[in-house]
Amino acid sequence: MSEKNVAILGATGVVGQQMLQCLEERDFPVRELVPLASQRSVDAGRTVSFRGEEVPVRLAEPAAFEGADIVLGAADDATARELLPEAVRRGAVCVDNSHAFRLEPDVPLVVPEVNAGDIAGHHGIIANPNCATIIGLVPVWPLHQAAGLTRLIVSTYQAASGAGLPGLLELEREIRCVAAGEEVGESAPFQYQLAENLIPQIGGFNEEGYTSEEMKMQNEGRKIMHLPELRVNCTCVRVPVVRSHSESITAEFERPLSVERAREILESAPGVRVVDEPSSSRYPMPLETSDQDLVWVGRIRRDLSAPDGTSSITFWCCGDQIRKGAATNAVQIAEYLV
C-alpha cells in the first residue's frame, strides 16, 4: 500500500478522535496527518495524539487541503458542504460522515460489507451512511442475499454520543445531576432531559410525522442495497446509553427463510457476531458492544405475526455507532483507495 497524506475534517470531535484511533489500529499507511477543526480548537491550541505524537490542530479552510490525498470528513453537514468540494478541487478523495452528500446520485454511499463495488464509481466524494443504517444493514444484507428482502420494520435505541461530543457530555452531566439529586435544567443538544428518560425524536419531523433520522433508514437503505422499492418503517428513539446503538428489526423476504438458516447465514456473515443463547440470557447489549467493530446479533426468532409464518425473521442487534457506524466504516472505505 502506498503512503497517503490524510486530513481529518473535524478531528477534535467524537468521530474524528475515533478515526485517529482506527487509522492507528488498522495500520493505515499515513505519510502525513493533518487534523482540521474550527477556529475554536485552533484558538485553544488543541492538539491530537497520533502514533505517539501530539499533532497541532489546523484551521479547516480550503488551503488546508493542499497536498492531501484522502480527507476523512467528521464535521457537520454545512461544514462538509462548504469545504469538501474544495478538497476535491485540490485532488483529494473524501470519505464523508455527514448527511450532506449521501443521496446525491454521483456519490457512492457505502457499507463495505454490502456494496464495496460502488466505491469505484466515485467522483471525489464517497459518503458514509447514517450510523443506525450501517448497523442495521450489516446483518440484513446477507439475509437479503439468501431470501430477497421486501420489507423492514425497525425500532432503534440510539446512544447519546450519536449527538456528538455535546451529546456525550450532556448525558454524563445529567447522570451526575440525577445521582446528586440536583435539577438537570437545560438539556441541549437534546430536546428534553435524557437521563432517566427516552426521547422518540431524532431530527425534525416531515409532514407524515416521521423524523429525518427515520427516513434515512429507508432512503439510504434503498440506495446502499440497490433496492429502490424496499418498504421500510422505522422509529428512532434516543436512549440514555453513552455509546452503541441497538435495533429491533423485523425483515420480510420473498422466499421462505427458517430461523435455523438465518442463524447459519449470520454466523458466517462479514462484520457480524451472533450472540444468541436465550437459555443463558446471552444477547447483544450496548455495554458489551462498545469499542469494538462488529455488529452483534441475537434474539433471532420467527415473526409470529407473519401471514405465512415462514418468510419473516425478527432479531435484535447492537453495534458501536462511533466505530462501525462512522469511523471504522470510513477507514474501511479509505482502505479501498490505497
Ligand SMILES: NC(=O)c1ccc[n+]([C@@H]2O[C@H](COP(=O)([O-])OP(=O)(O)OC[C@H]3O[C@@H](n4cnc5c(N)ncnc54)[C@H](OP(=O)(O)O)[C@@H]3O)[C@@H](O)[C@H]2O)c1
Ligand atoms: N457521533 C456519532 O455517533 C456519529 C455517527 C455517524 C455519523 N456522525 C456524523 O459525523 C459527523 C461528526 O459527528 P461527531 O459526533 O463527531 O460531532 P462532534 O463531536 O460535535 O464533532 C464535530 C467536529 O466538527 C468540527 N467543526 C464544527 N464546526 C466546524 C467548522 N465551522 N469548521 C471546521 N470544523 C468544525 C468540530 O471542531 P471544534 O472542536 O473545533 O468545534 C469537531 O471536530 C457529523 O456529520 C455526524 O452527523 C456521527
